[in-house]
Amino acid sequence: MNPPLAGLGVLITRPTAQAAGLRARIAELGGCPVLFPALDILPLDPAVSTQYDLAACDLAIFVSPSAVQFGLARSPSWPAGLPVAGLGQGTAAALRAGGVAAVLVPDTGADSEHLLALPQLQDMAGRHVCIFRGDGGRELLADTLRARGASVDYIPCYRRGLGSADPAPLRETWRRGGIQAVTVLSTQTLDNLFTLLGEDDAGLIRATPMFAPHARIIGHARDLGVASGMVTAPGEMGLVRGLVEYFAHG
Numbered sequence: 001m002n003p004p005l006a007g008l009g010v011l012i013t014r015p016t017a018q019a020a021g022l023r024a025r026i027a028e029l030g031g032c033p034v035l036f037p038a039l040d041i042l043p044l045d046p047a048v049s050t051q052y053d054l055a056a057c058d059l060a061i062f063v064s065p066s067a068v069q070f071g072l073a074r075s076p077s078w079p080a081g082l083p084v085a086g087l088g089q090g091t092a093a094a095l096r097a098g099g100v101a102a103v104l105v106p107d108t109g110a111d112s113e114h115l116l117a118l119p120q121l122q123d124m125a126g127r128h129v130c131i132f133r134g135d136g137g138r139e140l141l142a143d144t145l146r147a148r149g150a151s152v153d154y155i156p157c158y159r160r161g162l163g164s165a166d167p168a169p170l171r172e173t174w175r176r177g178g179i180q181a182v183t184v185l186s187t188q189t190l191d192n193l194f195t196l197l198g199e200d201d202a203g204l205i206r207a208t209p210m211f212a213p214h215a216r217i218i219g220h221a222r223d224l225g226v227a228s229g230m231v232t233a234p235g236e237m238g239l240v241r242g243l244v245e246y247f248a249h250g
Contacts, residue, residue, distance in 0.1 A: 003030030004244045009178040011170075011208075013038040013189050015163075018065065022183065022236045029244065034179060036170045038192040040161040041066045044135065052155050054079050058127040061085045061115070063137065068094040070157040071132035087115055090235050110234040111214060112141040125149030135159040160188055167196045174204045181246075182210045183239050187220045194224060209246065213238045 009032045012019050016037045026033040054060070054075060060082055062068050068091060072078070084100050086092040088110025092103040106114040115121065127150045131142060135156045142152040173179060182205065184190045190212075194202055202225075209228040212218050218229035232242030 003028075004248060005029040005031030008032065008180045008243075008247060009034055009173070010243065011036060011179050011182045013163075013182070013184050013193055015039055015041045015066075017041070022239065025236065025240050026243070029240070031243070032178070034170065034173060036163070036165055036167070036193075038163040038165075038196055039186065039189040040163055041069075041134075042159050042161050043070060044156060044159055052130060052153065054082060054130065056128055057082060057130040057153075059083045059085060059129045061087075061129060061131045061141070062091050062095060063087045063131065063133040063141070065090050065094040066134065066158050067091070067132040068098055071155065072098045072100075074157060085115060085118075085121075087111060088234055108234065111216075112138060112144070116141065116144050121145070122148065127151075129153070130155050132157055162192050163196060165196075167198075171197065171201050171204075174201070174208075179204070179208055181243055182208050183243075184210060184212045184217055184221070185239075187217055190217065190221055190224070211239055211242045211246070 005026060007030065010026050011034050012022055013036060014022065016035065019035055019037065023033040023035060062071060064087065078100065083104065084095060085104040086095055089105060090110065092105040095103045104118065104120055106118060108114065124145050129145055129150045129152045131152060132155045142154065145152050193205060197205060206225045206227055209230065210218065210221050210226050211230050211232050213232050213234045215231045218231050221229045230242055230246055232238040
């Protein structure tokens with residue numbers, strides 16, 4: 001019996017440092033992972049980094065594994081007893097690996113909506129929240145916490161950039177029929193993929209089934225003309241399950 005992704009070329013657009021797990025799992029299932037990091041995660045210039053006082057913080061929220069990586073690096077002595085929350089199990093795992101044992105995280109989902117639904121975040125009157133994130137992003141989390149009575153400070157700790165990989169080999173692989181699926185984990189990554197391939201090859205993206213762990217990403221893909229988009233369960237494992245289910249019935 002063939003493995004479920006036997007011979008299928010699956011494009012991975014995650015930054016290189018975050019792609020190893022997804023790449024390995026696709027290969028284990030017989031797929032041919034093609035790594036093309038359309039998004040780079042870069043440190044902020046220290047000269048423009050935000051100064052902050054964690055001693056005045058009642059809750060620290062990390063929005064991604066990248067926020068954990070760069071945020072904890074800037075805070076070598078994490079205050080004992082400071083409550084910490086993470087968007088999704090991947091972020092929670094990164095926090096635990098970084099030495100933060102107790103993490104408030106939704107059982108399902110990896111977005112602001114699922115975190116905000118937790119009972120611990122309903123009455124926020126008088127609490128000061130620090131949100132570790134990149135340079136920009138959605139405002140829903142901060143806006144909702146403020147509406148619930150909290151004061152909120154952003155702590156930008158990394159920046160997102162256009163991937164620097166040469167797109168020529170990817171174009172050649174795609175044109176030869178070597179890509180049967182695209183995985184994307186953010187709208188910016190998808191925008192970058194279109195930018196890097198250029199309009200001449202945008203049709204390759206639009207004609208290939210796309211998998212993403214959030215309806216917002218797939219909605220953006222459809223706005224860009226992607227014909228077939230599948231919303232999967234959260235995280236890398238959700239992407240893998242979505243790929244397996246789709247091609248099992250394809």
